[in-house]
Amino acid sequence: MLKPLSSVLIKPAGPDCNLDCTYCFYLEKDALFPTGKHRMSEATLKEMVRQIMQQAGSYVSFAWQGGEPTLMGLPFFEKAVAFQQMYGRNQSVGNGLQTNGTLIDDNWAAFFKKYNFLVGLSLDGPEHIHDKYRLLKGGQGSWSKVQDTARRLINSGVEVNALTVLNSYSAQFPEEIYTYHKSLNLTFMQFIPCLEAENDDKSTPAPYSVTPEQYGSFLTKLFDLWLADFDGIRATSSIRFFDSVFHSYVGLAAPQCTLAHECGVYVVIEHNGDVYSCDFYVEPNWKLGNIKENKIVEMLNSEKQTGFGKIKSVLPTECRTCQWRIRCRGGCPKDRTISRPDSELNYFCESYKMFFSHADAKLRTLAQAWKKEQATQKK
Numbered sequence: 001m002l003k004p005l006s007s008v009l010i011k012p013a014g015p016d017c018n019l020d021c022t023y024c025f026y027l028e029k030d031a032l033f034p035t036g037k038h039r040m041s042e043a044t045l046k047e048m049v050r051q052i053m054q055q056a057g058s059y060v061s062f063a064w065q066g067g068e069p070t071l072m073g074l075p076f077f078e079k080a081v082a083f084q085q086m087y088g089r090n091q092s093v094g095n096g097l098q099t100n101g102t103l104i105d106d107n108w109a110a111f112f113k114k115y116n117f118l119v120g121l122s123l124d125g126p127e128h129i130h131d132k133y134r135l136l137k138g139g140q141g142s143w144s145k146v147q148d149t150a151r152r153l154i155n156s157g158v159e160v161n162a163l164t165v166l167n168s169y170s171a172q173f174p175e176e177i178y179t180y181h182k183s184l185n186l187t188f189m190q191f192i193p194c195l196e197a198e199n200d201d202k203s204t205p206a207p208y209s210v211t212p213e214q215y216g217s218f219l220t221k222l223f224d225l226w227l228a229d230f231d232g233i234r235a236t237s238s239i240r241f242f243d244s245v246f247h248s249y250v251g252l253a254a255p256q257c258t259l260a261h262e263c264g265v266y267v268v269i270e271h272n273g274d275v276y277s278c279d280f281y282v283e284p285n286w287k288l289g290n291i292k293e294n295k296i297v298e299m300l301n302s303e304k305q306t307g308f309g310k311i312k313s314v315l316p317t318e319c320r321t322c323q324w325r326i327r328c329r330g331g332c333p334k335d336r337t338i339s340r341p342d343s344e345l346n347y348f349c350e351s352y353k354m355f356f357s358h359a360d361a362k363l364r365t366l367a368q369a370w371k372k373e374q375a376t377q378k379k
Contacts, residue, residue, distance in 0.1 A: 002297075002301050003264075003265060003300055003301055004056070004057050005052065005055045005056045005057070005060065005296060005297045005300055006056060006057065006059060006060055006061065006265075006266075007060065007061040007062075007063065007265070007266045008052055008060075008061075008062060008063065008266060008267060008268075008269055008296070009063045009065055009266055009267070009268045009269070009279055010040075010048070010062060010063065010064050010065070010069075010268075010269045011065060011066060011067060011069075011268065011269065011270050011271055011282075012039070012040040012045070012064060012066075012069050012072045012076065012271055013037075013038055013039055013040070013066050013067045013068060013069055013071040013072055013271060014029070014030065014033060014038030014039075014066075014067055014270055014271040014272075015027055015028070015029040015030045015033075015038065015066070015067045016030070016037060016038050016039075016066065016067045016068065016071055017066055017067045017068040017071070017100070018068055018071065018100070018102060018103070018136070018137060019068065019100050019102065019134060019135065019136055019137070019142060020135055020136065020137050020139075021133055021134050021135065022133040022135070022208055023133050023165060023167055023194050023196060023206070023208050023209075025196055025280070026066070026067060026282075027067075029282055032282070032283075032284070033270075033271075033272065038067075038271045038272075039071075039072065039271060040072065040076070040271040040272070042079060044271070044272065044273050044291070044292075045076070045079060045080060045083065046079075046083055047273070047291055047292065048269060048273065048291050048296075049080060049083035049084055049087055050083065050087045051291060051295065051296045051297075052296060053083075053084060053087035053088050053089065053091065053093075054087060054089075055295065055296055055297040056091065056297075057091070058091055058092060059091060059092040059093075059094070060091060060092075060093055060094070061093075061094040061095075061096065062080075062084075062093070062094065062095050062096070063096045063097075063098070064077070064080075064095070064096065064097040064098070065097075065098045065279070066098070066099075068099065068100055068103070069097055069098070069099065070097075070099050070103045070104065070108065071103070074107055074108060074111060077097075077111065078111070080095075081095070081115050094116075094118070095115060095116070095117045095118070096117065096118040096119070096120060097112070097117055097118075097119055097120070098119075098120040098122065098163060099119060099120070099121060099122065100122045100134070100142065100146065101121050101122065101123070101142075101145065101146040101149035101150070102136070102142055102145045102146065102149070104149045104152065104153065105152075106152065106156075109152050109153055109156035109158055110156065112153065112156070112158045113156050113157050113158050116159070117158065117159075118159045118160075118161065119153055119158055119159065119160045119161070120160075120161045120163045120190070121146065121149065121150055121153070121160050121161065121162055121163060121186075122134070122146070122163045122164075122165070123146050123147070123150060123162050123163070123164065123181070123186070124164050124165055124167075124170050124177070125164065125170060125173060125176065125177035125180050125181075126143075126176060126177070126180045127141065127143045127144075129169065129170045129173055129176070129177065130142070130143040130146065131143045132167070132169045132170070133165075133167060133169070133208060134146075147184070150162075150184050150186060151184065154184070154185050154186070159188075160186060160188070161186075161188040161189065161190055161240075162181045162184075162186040162188065162189045162190070163190050163192065164177060164181075164189065164190065164191050164192065165192050165194050166191050166192065166193045166194055166210045166214075166215060166218060167194040167208045167209065167210055168194075168207065168208050168209060168210055168211065168214065169208070170210075171210045171211075171214040171215060171217075171218045172214070174218050174221040174222045174225065175221065175225060178222060178225050178226075182237065187236065187237040187238060188237070188238045188240075189237065189238065189239050189240070190239075190240040190241075191218070191222070191239070191240075191241060193210050193215050193335075193348060193351070194208060194209050194210050195209045195210070195334075195335055195338055195347055195348075196208075196209055196338075197337075197338050202337050202338045203338075204338075205338055205347070209338075212347060212348055212349070212350040212351045213350065213351075213354075215348055215351040216348075216350060216351035216352070216353070216354030216355055217354065219241070219351065219354070219355040220354060220355055220358040220359070222239065223242060223355065223358065223359050223362075226239055226242060227362060233366060233369040233370060233373065240256060241256065243255075244256035244258075244259050245259065245327060245359075245363065246363060246366065246367070246370075248326065248327055249363045249364060249366070249367035250367045250370055250371060254329075257332075258329075258331055258332045259327070259328060259329050259331075260312070260329060261312070261313055261329055262309045262310055262312050262313050263277075263278060263308060263309045263311065263312045263333065264277060264278075264300075264305050264306065264308050264309025264310075265309070266278075266300075267288065267296065267299060267300050267305070268282060269291065269296070270282065272290070273290045273291040273292050274287060274289075274290050275287070275288045275289050275290060275291060275294070275296065275299050276288060277304070277305055277308040278308070278334075280332070280334040281308070281334070286304070286308060288302055288304055288305055289302075311333050312329070312330060312332075312333050313329075313330075315330045316344040316345060318345060319345065319346075319349075322353075324352055324353060324356045327352070327356055328346075328352040328356070330346055331346035331348055331349070331352065332346070335347045335348055
């Protein structure tokens with residue numbers, strides 16, 4: 001069965017960024033491309049949007065990421081929307097943009113509001129947490145600019161998610177980060193565990209990587225904070241991992257790819273039109289082609305992409321017999337490549353076990369209440 005082209009992740013400025021975050025995994029991708037600035041041309045943008053709109057079904061989502069996508073300038077995104085309108089066939093189109101927030105002004109905010117962009121704002125927490133690793137090219141902290149951007153976007157009525165990287169430092173402060181985000185009215189949150197290799201053989205995590213114990217402890221404490229804010233059976237804040245996990249408790253497929261049975265349901269399009277299997281696998285082995293030579297939907301359904309997607313479902317024996325397998329699905333495959341030498345397990349296996357052991361009973365109770373409410377509404 002062919003996979004529908006329903007979402008794409010686009011890197012219009014490639015790996016270029018005006019920040020120099022210590023833990024960034026994408027800056028090194030500039031080695032794949034010629035030196036100098038990496039910018040998507042108008043011709044590539046037009047061809048990409050044309051293909052996506054013509055090959056997608058009734059709904060398609062454009063996710064603009066980087067590097068830093070706002071380096072392209074506002075006129076680039078105005079053209080992108082114009083091309084979506086030009087080539088659209090009465091489809092619903094979603095646009096999401098992930099940004100470090102340092103270049104956003106009132107004009108950007110007005111544009112996001114007008115065209116209903118969902119903005120993912122990289123904000124690790126209060127100043128001492130955010131500025132630990134999220135630095136400008138000159139070494140200065142970026143926190144004050146990003147906090148101002150958070151307020152500007154929210155005051156402009158833009159939908160904003162807080163994207164928080166959990167590293168060896170920030171993972172120590174679950175309550176402080178959660179409370180801080182809520183104080184800015186950032187009630188939609190995503191917490192991304194940081195795991196990068198210290199060396200080329202990927203046998204040792206970098207010192208800023210969050211440990212399995214830290215991540216598990218963070219999730220359990222965050223879960224209790226999230227649960228304490230419930231209004232009856234309804235959450236008053238959205239945390240992506242918990243929301244996705246909850247889907248599996250009510251018999252639905254988890255929307256977060258980390259928790260899915262297989263990968264490969266979207267593709268990444270770089271600034272020059274090159275297409276790759278996944279954001280974490282922008283590397284020669286997983287290049288699927290180029291939009292100037294291949295159709296995007298065909299690359300999505302290619303043998304290589306299908307094979308990539310199935311890697312996730314191949315689990316070691318310990319995973320296959322684990323009671324939490326149907327919840328975590330082995331986690332993200334990239335987190336299996338940096339691990340203890342004596343284990344094939346996901347690096348965060350213990351984190352998941354800590355979390356589900358702590359949260360399972362409460363999630364089951366919430367699921368029962370949710371199902372009961374759904375049944376009542378159908379009567």
